[in-house]
Amino acid sequence: MFKMKSSFLCTNCGNITSKWFGRCPECGEWNTLEEQEQIPQPAKGIKQNKVKSFAPAESSKAFKIRDITYSNNLRISTGIGELDRVLGGGLVEGSVVLISGEPGIGKSTLLLQLCQSIDASATLLYVTGEESVSQIKLRADRVGVDSERLFVLNETNIGRIIAEIKAVNPAVAIVDSIQTMFDEDYPSAPGTVTQVKQSALHLINIAKESGISIILVGHVNKDGAVAGPKVLEHMVDAVLYFEGDKQQTYRILRAVKNRYGSTNEIGVFEMGDAGLREIENPSELMLEQRPKGVSGNCAVCILEGTRPIISDIQALSTPTVFPSPRRMASGFDYNRLSLLLAVLEKRLGLRFSTQDIYINVAGGLKADDTSCDAAASLALISSLKDAPVPENLMVIGEVGLSGEIRSVFGIEQRINEAARLGFTQIALPFKAVGKCKGKYSGVEFIPVRSVFDLLKLLGI
Ligand code: TYD
Numbered sequence: 001m002f003k004m005k006s007s008f009l010c011t012n013c014g015n016i017t018s019k020w021f022g023r024c025p026e027c028g029e030w031n032t033l034e035e036q037e038q039i040p041q042p043a044k045g046i047k048q049n050k051v052k053s054f055a056p057a058e059s060s061k062a063f064k065i066r067d068i069t070y071s072n073n074l075r076i077s078t079g080i081g082e083l084d085r086v087l088g089g090g091l092v093e094g095s096v097v098l099i100s101g102e103p104g105i106g107k108s109t110l111l112l113q114l115c116q117s118i119d120a121s122a123t124l125l126y127v128t129g130e131e132s133v134s135q136i137k138l139r140a141d142r143v144g145v146d147s148e149r150l151f152v153l154n155e156t157n158i159g160r161i162i163a164e165i166k167a168v169n170p171a172v173a174i175v176d177s178i179q180t181m182f183d184e185d186y187p188s189a190p191g192t193v194t195q196v197k198q199s200a201l202h203l204i205n206i207a208k209e210s211g212i213s214i215i216l217v218g219h220v221n222k223d224g225a226v227a228g229p230k231v232l233e234h235m236v237d238a239v240l241y242f243e244g245d246k247q248q249t250y251r252i253l254r255a256v257k258n259r260y261g262s263t264n265e266i267g268v269f270e271m272g273d274a275g276l277r278e279i280e281n282p283s284e285l286m287l288e289q290r291p292k293g294v295s296g297n298c299a300v301c302i303l304e305g306t307r308p309i310i311s312d313i314q315a316l317s318t319p320t321v322f323p324s325p326r327r328m329a330s331g332f333d334y335n336r337l338s339l340l341l342a343v344l345e346k347r348l349g350l351r352f353s354t355q356d357i358y359i360n361v362a363g364g365l366k367a368d369d370t371s372c373d374a375a376a377s378l379a380l381i382s383s384l385k386d387a388p389v390p391e392n393l394m395v396i397g398e399v400g401l402s403g404e405i406r407s408v409f410g411i412e413q414r415i416n417e418a419a420r421l422g423f424t425q426i427a428l429p430f431k432a433v434g435k436c437k438g439k440y441s442g443v444e445f446i447p448v449r450s451v452f453d454l455l456k457l458l459g460i
């Protein structure tokens, strides 16, 4: 005996409640609760804690880890080096990857370009629910996609899409976007959690059954979460975020989940007239646009996975008349900024409390590890004192609460990149200098023990 019970699901965070609320009690978003299809619940009379006995099934046997084998040749190179890097070395056969990002960031462009460059002999299928086939053709002409193996389908009914995937049997199927797809067995509108979940389930099943790799496109809402289907993130094998400022031309592809690789890697692209171009040396690009001889700028080397990228930390400090000054951080942790300001104020007696402070990492990068502390502090002091940081100087180190500068991981990789790009002075925590001296020609290592030494770097 079962009785039906309705439940409400938040399209923003995936929280399930038994009552409807105007505002989700979990994430605080308004008007996001939707009634779900009714789930059968056991009636009150049935004992819920009764143990049922199950017969062993042949298909659900546990294996010894030593006996499990796998084939090595599982990855397909996408032909786009930056995308392969983020995927962990290529697209895994039978995997489901979700690429999400704001509308207009370049998801469709990237995937269309993938259809041209991918290293697969089988056919490819591009399913679009957003654009007509002629719109796709127009874009394909623009970015130079003319593959004989590429099929394009304009359809939103998931049943028909699955049938076509079976008929075409491609190596890779792209579904753009999952929010436009619907399963006709469910009455709700496309884009709702139920529809997104059902459509994704069908696609995941076919990927696992047939070994076809499937790439899903998902839109994000204003907060940067994959709109509605937060639920999708744990169903798929990898989740990639495509981000960047639409006004700027750089785009950064990040893995936030990857069952087949690291989530530390990033891919850097530039949007141009003929689609996306890979940027193999992002540091060079970031440094091209550095302002010269201006206070408040300091070069910093950020490690993204195994890849060092040099960018600029920019600080701006301006006097304020208000009792609570403004602090704004973009690409830098807000709390870390407050901590650094407190250390500099206490140890060096600098009066940041009467200043509005803005800090920004150029190029839309995120300097979220502590190795950027010393560089951020130097940029802050430089802006306050209006004394420019020498152009060819780089500082690496973490700032402690006593004002000491501590060593960080990956120092050698950072120095290699800095030396390659022509930095001739590198300020390092005292202990690290001993290890690096003499290894690099043309680079002067300056030991810094505490934030006092940062003042010396500026000649104050
Ligand atoms: P698109 O790939 O459709 O973004 P998404 O699928 O993520 O919504 O479009 C990206 C934007 O880039 C679009 O506004 C137009 C622009 N664009 C270029 O600047 N150059 C190009 O070659 C292409 C194809 C698009």
Ligand code: MG
Binding pocket: 104, 107, 108, 109, 130, 176
């Ligand atoms: Mg698109």
